[in-house]
Amino acid sequence: MADNWLDLLQNNQITKVIETNKYTEKYGLSLSEQDAELIIENKKNTLKEQGRVEFGETILPRLIFEFCDSNYIEQDNYADTIIRLQEIFYLYKNETMDEVTDDELLHFMREQFDNVCFGDLDYLEGTCLYNFAKAIRAGY
Numbered sequence: 069m070a071d072n073w074l075d076l077l078q079n080n081q082i083t084k085v086i087e088t089n090k091y092t093e094k095y096g097l098s099l100s101e102q103d104a105e106l107i108i109e110n111k112k113n114t115l116k117e118q119g120r121v122e123f124g125e126t127i128l129p130r131l132i133f134e135f136c137d138s139n140y141i142e143q144d145n146y147a148d149t150i151i152r153l154q155e156i157f158y159l160y161k162n163e164t165m166d167e168v169t170d171d172e173l174l175h176f177m178r179e180q181f182d183n184v185c186f187g188d189l190d191y192l193e194g195t196c197l198y199n200f201a202k203a204i205r206a207g208y
């Protein structure tokens with residue numbers, strides 16, 4: 069019975085990710101069912117690596133909506149970028165000790181991604197968000 073419940077949950081998450089295409093297509097971006105399955109599978113692995121559990125709605129649609137109109141995301145790097153952004157998101161939820169809301173972290177990530185990192189995910193993760201998390205832990 070638990071396997072059926074988990075399968076239904078995963079299928080629901082895949083459906084929600086694919087439904088974002090209705091919005092993202094106007095930016096020339098869409099995810100196939102295979103892309104969505106890969107993103108959800110990666111999310112499960114990332115949550116496990118980060119020691120996190122996700123209750124209720126997955127962060128993925130919000131992450132997709134936050135980043136889909138960035139000039140630094142194109143169809144050929146879209147799925148890989150979403151995978152990496154979700155990895156960075158969960159890492160920095162831990163690094164900020166959950167002191168910032170999901171939306172605050174997503175907005176900060178997007179602002180830095182576009183205006184400071186110019187689409188460089190390594191710089192976003194290793195410099196911008198590192199400094200941000202350090203400041204949060206210091207009480208700023």
